[in-house]
Amino acid sequence: MAVNEATKVLSRMRERTQRAYVWFAGSFLKILFAKMFESIRVQEEDISRWAVFLKKQIRGKRVVYVPVSKTLIDPLLVWYVVIRYQLPVPAIALDEAISTLGPIADLFRISGGYFIKRDITSRSPLNTAVTAAYTQVLLREHNSLAFVLEKARTRTGKVQPPHQDGLVNMIMEATLEANQNPASLLKSNGVGADDDPSTPITPVSPGGATKLVSKDVVFVPINITYERIPELSILTDEVLDQRPRAPTSNRLSLAVPPPSQAMVDRAKKVHSGAIGGELSDEGRFGRALFGIGKLVSVQDVVENDKLQKRWVLAIRVGLGCHAVRVSKVVEKVTKAIQEGQRRATILSPVSLVAAIGAPLDWQDGEDMDAIIFYAFRLLDEPKNILIDGKEISDETNVRSNDHADNIMTLSYFANQLIDIFLAEALFSVVYLSYSGKYEPEQDVMDKFRFLVQLFEEEFVFPWDPEEKFREVVEQFVTKGLLTITNEDNVKNLTFMVNQQSDFTKYHQLCFFASLIYPTLDAYWITSCSLSALENVPFLPRKTVPVLSQWIATHLIAGRRTIYREVLSTEASRNAVNIFMALGFIRDVMEKEKLTPDAQALLYDLGIPTNETLVEMANHDASPAPVPVDNQELMMKLMAQIEMNRATSNIADLCTQIDGYRFGANNPKESYQNAQVFSKCQKQIKSILKSDQSYAKKKNLTLSREEDDMIQLVYSLKQSAATPLEGYKASRRVSEVYNLRPQFIPQ
Known part of the structure; x- marks a missing residue:
């Protein structure tokens, strides 16, 4: 045999x-x-x-x-x-x-x-x-x-x-x-x-x-x-959990000749309508740059x-x-x-229009205009990028299309920069989260460690956090962004740059931090969506990304976040894994918590019987072992978290993550964001109200906890862009939720 x-x-x-x-x-x-x-x-x-x-x-x-x-x-x-x-x-x-x-x-x-x-x-x-x-x-x-x-x-x-x-x-x-x-x-x-x-x-x-x-x-x-990923549209649809879109007939983005002044002139003429945009199909994906390490x-x-x-x-x-x-x-x-x-990473003009200290495929004799227009054409200018006016000049306003799939397409290329500038980006997030003039170095290091652990599922960290922290601090000191002082045997870091003191350096910090901010907002929204566990004691794990996407659309409409990347269900899944590792939530098997009738209703709604449920962790019990490679790092991280939370609930985590977001040092923004968790809880509670619950429509009598959970899953299925049966959404996420364009700079 x-x-x-x-x-x-x-x-x-x-x-x-x-x-x-x-x-x-x-x-x-x-x-x-x-x-x-x-x-x-x-x-x-x-x-x-x-x-x-x-x-x-x-x-x-x-x-x-x-x-x-x-x-x-x-x-x-x-x-x-x-x-x-x-x-x-x-x-x-x-x-x-x-x-x-x-x-x-x-x-x-x-x-x-x-x-x-x-x-x-x-x-x-x-x-x-x-x-x-x-x-x-x-x-x-x-x-x-x-x-x-x-x-x-x-x-x-x-x-x-x-x-x-x-x-x-x-x-x-x-x-x-x-x-x-x-x-x-x-x-x-x-x-x-x-x-x-x-x-x-x-x-x-x-x-x-x-x-x-x-x-x-x-x-x-x-x-x-x-320079263009052949199956990028499919990957974007998978991230948003929507049905693949029909291929478009837009041919302007298909052929990509090498950048040259002739290309710049032609691009300007095409944009102004002086000549047609019909081009050859050959070379439609630009160049493939082969790097060897x-x-x-x-x-x-x-x-x-x-x-x-x-x-x-x-x-x-x-x-x-x-x-x-x-x-x-x-x-x-x-x-x-x-x-x-x-x-071995090679940055193409699509990922980085102007070189920022990294290998860039930029040929001799090419000027800035050639590089910019070359990148625009590869990024599907008419589809993903909107250019105001008929003529292109230095004052022309260039913005991205606000549909979620267009934003995710552009973010794919931007994300290729994160691995190169990961440590600098994380430290910039910490830097901009402070409103004071100076802080103890140990506190800054604790916040840096927290971000490293928070994004353990999202990024690959090939370096030791403490060593990298000290290396980045030295870089920032050399660039005049920080100074180090000692008072009473305590080492302090003094923040030398803000928007008023040095506009250019401040926006350089904002650029690095902007590589992390969309993911940070996605994790923050996922923690807000878990406020549902205050209304229902447990929730199918499969529904958390769908619930997060539903909450994200409300926060986008309310301008609590400017990043449409938060509609990604992949970031939400990673966030749930990390929250579970940190001990805020835990998973249990569906069969251990639900009656057979409740399991049958979930199955009708597209949730398999072997699905796990998430619930608030019981912090009175002994903590379960955390599956991380660096146990010493985890101990330091948990000690830092314990300083601000006594009851260890998800609301505290939501508040803590919010302290790192863009504008966190603005008192007005901070106050309004502090109310988001409770407002999300009320919003979720509102969809539980119904004259007749889904279980009663099926002539089944369940406990109040099971009935509320089934009703929440049913309501999400009716209103969300992502059906729970496993089929892709028939329309784009932005269309399903009727999101209007925002003219807030990304």
Whole structure:
């Protein structure tokens, strides 16, 4: 039985590569990419360094290409580029879900793709064993592999944490060849064995030091910047949970020639109506900028003796158990790969019109007008950007279209800057939250730590918070934004810049903080929406993003927030995870709390019976362990939170988050925002009122708590943009909620 099942698993995942198929796939991709992109650009110094390094040292080494997951075509683009530069052609590890995509799945398979279950919770031990063995065989046969660290494409443009699916472990095992002779590996490292001579798996270096690696693996971090994402409209619809829109016939944004003065002149004429806007379909997605980071050698990582011993002990656990925690070696390799990807980021004019101290693809001879109009055309000027007037001049007013999907499209590109300026952006939020002249450094550091922990699900933090805090403080002191003073052995930070003292530097701070403010507002609104738990004791977890979106529309209409990015349901889901980790809410199984009749009604409303419910956490009981990597950081964070909350309720958290928002140091704004939580509670309570509840219409008698919860879910289903049955909304979010345009600067 096991042999037959293993054979079936292998037949489903295996590749179908042949030389004729490779020729066909290469020719097809050349034509496809020529149609899609104006050009595929690889920095000359990167590719020369990369190719020379690999070609000189390829003997005795294996190569693993790791691109950042942004689109479905990332692995294909990597495959095409390495063939173009005559580098080792990889087998491509792909999620099993891609195998259902028809022709593109076939293209992946003939290009060397094989499909695996990346979700370890749905992967049996046998499937894991077959996946590990086949991955190791492919790596030995091809001497090259390609995969992405993330679970799926980024839907918001933000960097995602690595998916702990064991794939890196499998590659490490292939590197260490532990599956062939684990006993000799343990003996060679002094674990439960005598001092035997070295084996072929653990050769001895000339210096006498024992090596774990018999054939080194080199990871190649890759970050591809697309000036336009091919499936961006689909990703935006997923973030807003709305039905994909029909393709438009707007052709102005399709062709994107390289920026030049001729392009500027033509863009002005098109905008003024002097000439038509019909352009060619070729190059509709601009340029693909291929960035390559510092190579990560497994041999270099495992040379540390302590890490070697930790890895050897980790091998004893085995991949068959579904342990989420990876070994220290794998963790270090993963962090090194992501750091390489981060440093390989290339900013295009679409993400940043003017360069701000980061690598920017700006060619010689191009002026500012060329860059700006080039970015406008790629951003779908008539669709996402509105330009007042017929003629363009320095006084022309440029603003964004206020529809939620247009805003989310623009925010995708802006979010690509966050990873580069993350620490500066967080510190700028803290800086602008103070209204006083100076504050103790420890208090400022506590607020910085709080933001780091609050956004743990939203961003990837590759640095230690305390070290980064001190580094950013030094930068701000150097720029004249801060001064450090000591009074009574207490170090104080003096804030030197405000809107009156230095207009330019103040707006630079506002720019950095604006990268965080939309997400911060989304978390604030999610905490406001959880005021529903004051009216109903528990709420299906699936309805919280829908409720948050409903609350967000009211706060946008009431001008309590200027960011339409708060309509994103993804940020709301991440916020719920963090609030649960902080201990403000907890989840319970639906079957533990609800009667069968209540479960049946929820099922009719689109809530499955295995759905979890969220409720206020019981702070009288012992706190549950918090799943964070840095327990010391969590202890400091909780100590800081405990200073301002004795009862530990969600209202206190809402108030605390509000203290970081834009305008928090304005007394009038602060007073009005302080009333939002109670007003949201009243607004939610109002939709519970009905002459006849949904349960009574179904001739069922429930308890008051269950009846109110069912009525809330039913009311949200009737009024919200996102149906709970799992179907996408038929209209855009802005149209469903009848949101009017706002002319408040974003």
